[in-house]
Amino acid sequence: MKTLMFEMRLVLHSRLALGAVALLLLLSALSVWSGLQAAAAQRDALVRVAASHQAEVRALAHKLASAADAGQVAYDTPHLTTNPPSSLAFAAIGQRDLLPFALRVRLLGLHSQLYESEAINPELAMAGRFDFTFLLVYLAPLFVIALMHDLVTGEREAGRLRLLTSLPANAGRFWRRRIGLRYALLWLALLVPLAAGVAIAGAGAAALGQLALVVSLYLAFWLGVAAWVAARASTSATSAAILLACLVGLTMIVPTALDAVIARTIPVSKGVELALAQRQEVHGGWDLPKALTFEKFFRAHPEWKDTAPVTGRFHWKWYYAMHQAGDHAVAAQDAQYRASLQAREQWTTRAGLLLASVNVQVLLHRMAFTDLRAQLAYQERIAGFHAELRRFFYPYFFHELPFGKADFARMPAYASTAPQGRLPAGPLAALAALAFAALLIGMRHLKKLA
Template sequence: MSLWRYELRMMLRSRVAAAALVLLSLLALASLVAGVQRMDSQREAIARISALHAEDLAAVSAGHGDSTDAGRAAYYSFHPTWNPPSPLAFAAVGMRDVAPYILRVRALGLEAQIHDGDTFNPELALAGRFDFAFLLTFLLPLFVIALMHDIRSAETETGRERMLRSLPLRMGRLYARRATVRMAALWICAGLPFLIVALQQQVAASQILAVLGLTAGYLLFWAVLCLLVAWRGWNSGVNAATLASLWVVVALVGPALANVGIERAIPVEQGAGIARAQREAVNGAWDIPREDTMRRFYAAYPEWRDSPPLGADFHYKWYLAFHQNGDDAVAHLVAGYRQGIEQRTAAASALGWLLPPVGLQVALTRMADTDMQAHLAYQDRVRDYHAQLRRYFYGFLFTDTPFHEPDYDKAPRFDADR
């Protein structure tokens, strides 16, 4: 035990090592505070939805009076959906920094509403916000390099290694103990702030242990890399330059090149293209005979084919029917977009086995429910809710049932847990 304490004292005597540990602790705390503030602001925005929706619905219903037209209610009333952050989301913000987590929808064509919210290119969102995942992935290796690049060369350059070799001890054990002490110090400086904040955020114990385990494994990868370079026998400057170059290749260049390769290998139609195609289908429906529009709608939704025929005047059931036809017209584009995104996500996950920085990011965002899979799952919940809205308003429109002011409050409400 005295040897371990000696190695700890030796490390703390180094101003560079002590400063690095203090700086790592401060950066870890800053990244965690930034993540918590970001998630708290999103939770506050979500908490205000109900009150704002009630005000908006009251204004819509008051403006129409005791309306008997459900189509007007379907057109003018917006219905909120939201994607609440998980307790661990503060540690890995992921897609929540670029993807909409609140979306107000109407009972009109949905795909344009969904993809209008995607004002980002998710496949090109690389490093992302400064959060705990960013600290672990990109900055922690630099601290490993700072503490480990001279683990052997410092002894060689000062001549102490020759003296140590004359003593009855194994040099391999000495350097292994030294590396263990430094890695443990880095793990504590990064992990202890996370542990404190995670407990405060009521993160599950299994997830806390998983994050700490991933941190230890990632530290081990870079420690082994540093030891392999150190055993080449180069001086400290060459070791530092070599390890810095490896960091650039492994953490920056490799993931960027792999991302470009995945995008070229798996082309995906962007969400804006889907929204444009849906709008073109909807706008073109004004020039199509109404009988053709309704025939196509009833063929896809036969449960409404017994609706009374259209008269000469405008009727909202025709308007909502060609909006639904517009959604159906781009269904193949939506399916292709979904399949392409899922293939890219799977390819990135597989890449994590070759590039540990990518693997760490994928694992953290998956546990925090902030990855692309979580965003697609939110879109699925929005689609299910939109189907409920359509059925509700169709029940009035296609049976010519009067729609009164109390019926606004009877519309389905979004359930984020479904």
């Protein structure tokens, strides 16, 4: 214990080390606060949207209920769907800044509504969000470098290295104690604000434990890399330069190159193109014989095949059948689009098995449910709700039933929930393997100094 306290005084006596720990603590608190503010802003926006939407629907109900026309009601009435942030979204905002978390849908074609709001502000996408994930992945290694770059070279330059390595005490234990102390200081600077954020968000102790595990493994990886470089570098400046090169290469250059390769290997069309294709199918349906439109519709909905045919110029069941036929026409393109996005996500996850920085982002975004899977799951819930709306309205169209005030109250409502993510075992095991391998290699090289 006395030796440990002496090491602590040595570390805190260094202005660089003390300043680095204090700055990391401050930045960690700032990142948690920024994430909490972003998640709160999204929840507030959802509350305002819901209030405005309910007022609009009440006004429409008062206006349209007397018309007893289900087709007009279905055409004019929007239905709000929301995707509220999870309790851990503050730690990893992910794609929630770029993709919609509230969408109003009507009984018209689904695909034209799902993807028409996929326009992304390029300036917002470039700036990103300063959340805990960004701090951990890109900035925390800088503080590891600040505390570890002169671990060995500082003693060599001060003329104490030969004396230290000649002491009878175990050399491995000496270096482990020094590294462990720095590890603990960085770990506390990161985890104390994060624990406060988890408590404020109400995420629970289990979520904090999972976050702490990811943080611990990522810090261990960079401490292992820093120990290996510190044992081999001849001067502190050389050690810092090599570590900075490792940081830039492992967190920026290699991930960016892999992302470019994945994007080139797995091309993905834009969702807006799907929306346009669906609308073109619907617009073209106006010039087709009604029998041909119903033939396309009845392939997927044979239960309405025996209803009365449309003989006039216009009927709501023909209009909505035309929209549904447009959805069916682009269903294969939609499936390919989603499969390509999922393939990119899978290859990114596989790349993370060898790149700790990518792996940590995959883990935290999956835990916070703010990744691509979360957005696709939201779209699937919207599609399920749209199918529920069709099941509700179709009997009114095909059996020509009246629609009154009581039917307004029976309309389906979207069940909004805040889904929670999970910690995937495969990427976590890969991160643990990288961390332990880095530590093992680093400690082996330090032992050779004795």
